[in-house]
Amino acid sequence: xxxxxxxxxxxxxxxxxxxxxxxxxxxxxxxxxxxxxxxxxxxxxxxxxxxxxxxxxxxxxxxxxxxxxxxxxxxxxxxxxxxxxxxxxxxxxxxxxxxxxxxxxxxxxxxxxxxxxxxxxxxxxxxxxxxxxxxxxxxxxxxxxxxxxxxxxxxxxxxxxxxxxxxxxxxxxxxxxxxxxxxxxxxxxxxxxxxxxxxxxxxxxxxxxxxxxxxxxxxxxxxxxxxx
Numbered sequence: 001x002x003x004x005x006x007x008x009x010x011x012x013x014x015x016x017x018x019x020x021x022x023x024x025x026x027x028x029x030x031x032x033x034x035x036x037x038x039x040x041x042x043x044x045x046x047x048x049x050x051x052x053x054x055x056x057x058x059x060x061x062x063x064x065x066x067x068x069x070x071x072x073x074x075x076x077x078x079x080x081x082x083x084x085x086x087x088x089x090x091x092x093x094x095x096x097x098x099x100x101x102x103x104x105x106x107x108x109x110x111x112x113x114x115x116x117x118x119x120x121x122x123x124x125x126x127x128x129x130x131x132x133x134x135x136x137x138x139x140x141x142x143x144x145x146x147x148x149x150x151x152x153x154x155x156x157x158x159x160x161x162x163x164x165x166x167x168x169x170x171x172x173x174x175x176x177x178x179x180x181x182x183x184x185x186x187x188x189x190x191x192x193x194x195x196x197x198x199x200x201x202x203x204x205x206x207x208x209x210x211x212x213x214x215x216x217x218x219x220x221x222x223x224x225x226x227x228x
Contacts, residue, residue: 006033008035011040012046013073016048018092018093019050027053029097036077037091038073038076041065071170083162084161087104088158102119106159115191118155119158119195120155135152138218145226164190168184176221
C-alpha cells in the first residue's frame with residue numbers, strides 16, 4: 001500500500017483570486033500523489049498564477065486554448081492519469097483538501113477495485129439553500145433510477161480506482177459529468193461508500209459557476225444513462 005499513488009485532477013477556470021492561496025494546500029498533502037491541473041481557457045490571470053506556482057511546486061499543467069467546460073477539463077485530466085486512484089478537486093476552495101487524505105485512507109484499507117469512496121457534504125450537516133434542494137432532488141432521482149442510497153451524488157470528492165476508467169465512458173462536457181460518473185459506476189456494480197466531509201459554499205458573487213440549466217442537463221443525463 002505504501003507504493004500506491006493518488007492522481008488529483010484540478011480543473012481551473014478564471015480563479016486567479018483563489019488559487020495562489022488554495023492550491024498549495026493540495027500540493028502539501030502528505031501522500032504519494034500526482035497533480036494534474038487543467039486550465040480551461042481562463043481569460044483572467046489564472047494561467048500566469050499557475051505558471052508562477054509551477055516554479056515552486058511539482059505538477060503537470062495542461063492549458064486548453066478556449067473554455068470547454070468542467071467535464072471536458074476532467075476528461076482531459078483523466079487521459080493523463082497514471083496513479084492507482086484518482087479524485088477531482090475543484091479549485092474554488094469550497095472543499096477542504098485535507099479531506100482527500102481521509103477518503104484515501106478509507107479506500108486503501110478496503111483494497112477493492114469495485115469500491116468507490118464519496119465525500120458527502122450532507123451526512124452530518126445540511127446547508128439549506130436553492131443548490132441544496134436541487135442537489136437533493138438529483139440525488140433522490142439517482143437513487144430511484146439506479147437503486148442506490150446516496151446522500152450527495154453531485155459531490156466533487158469522488159475517490160475512484162483508476163481501473164474503473166476501463167468500465168466507464170464519459171461524454172459530459174459541463175457539470176453533467178458528475179451524474180454521468182455516478183450513474184455509470186452504479187451500472188457497473190461499483191460499491192459506493194459515503195463518508196462525511198466539510199464544505200463551505202461560495203456565492204455567485206464569489207465566482208460560483210454552476211447554473212440552473214446544469215440541473216436540467218443533469219436530469220437529462222440521468223435519464224439517458226438509465227435508458228442506455
